[in-house]
Amino acid sequence: MFGNNRVQYKQWNWKYITTEHFIIYYYVGGNNIAYNASRFAEVELKRIIEITGYTPHDPIVMMVYNSVEDMQMSNVDLTRKAFIGGETELKKSRLEVAYPGTQIGFKQGISEGLTKLMLEVMLFGGSLRNQLQSSYLMNIAPWFLDGAAKYISEGWSPALSDVIKGDLINRKKKIKNFVGNDATLIGQSIWNYIAVEYGEENISNILNLTFITKKSTQSIENTLGIPFKNFVKLVA
Numbered sequence: 001m002f003g004n005n006r007v008q009y010k011q012w013n014w015k016y017i018t019t020e021h022f023i024i025y026y027y028v029g030g031n032n033i034a035y036n037a038s039r040f041a042e043v044e045l046k047r048i049i050e051i052t053g054y055t056p057h058d059p060i061v062m063m064v065y066n067s068v069e070d071m072q073m074s075n076v077d078l079t080r081k082a083f084i085g086g087e088t089e090l091k092k093s094r095l096e097v098a099y100p101g102t103q104i105g106f107k108q109g110i111s112e113g114l115t116k117l118m119l120e121v122m123l124f125g126g127s128l129r130n131q132l133q134s135s136y137l138m139n140i141a142p143w144f145l146d147g148a149a150k151y152i153s154e155g156w157s158p159a160l161s162d163v164i165k166g167d168l169i170n171r172k173k174k175i176k177n178f179v180g181n182d183a184t185l186i187g188q189s190i191w192n193y194i195a196v197e198y199g200e201e202n203i204s205n206i207l208n209l210t211f212i213t214k215k216s217t218q219s220i221e222n223t224l225g226i227p228f229k230n231f232v233k234l235v236a
Contacts, residue, residue, distance in 0.1 A: 021045055024062045033099045034064045044111050051152050053204030054122040061094040071098040093121055116149035123211050141176045144216045147187010156192035164189050193235050
């Protein structure tokens, strides 16, 4: 369909390495990038598992690109297939990451992408059928999932608190009406509040209950023992 394909200028000769939890694909010039990605991803996954309480059942496929430009030229994400010694259907749990030029940026990209992927698999299920069924059943506000991924991958800082107090809260919007980066930041602050005031273990309790009940606000109420409208007032 017109407009849905990335322009692909390069021929990708994919190779791969495996770790305990990952199958990491790379191409010429990306050996060291893939090796560094494998080491960091394993460490980061263990940290994410500790916070969320969820362990993936299948290996996670990670497509590692030598640059952001290379990733933008690839059609892998759109076709869900790659030519790796023949046409191979990639697993559902799949992550694309690009080396942006610095190790810090690369690690941040892996951390946030991996966290969000884990949460999506945890809440929506690993198969396409489960994901579609859960999408109909679950009404997840943008702040809930994106904010959780941001908080788990990056934590919180005083500088972010200043942004919340000085800008977003003053808009007097209902939390559910925030979108985009604003929703992510609001959600990040809410998950930080939960971790500080109620204990980080309640993050996994809320996420697991959301998978069962299909209702994020009800999961917060039942886990924390407070009506959601009262909880929102405390957060604000």
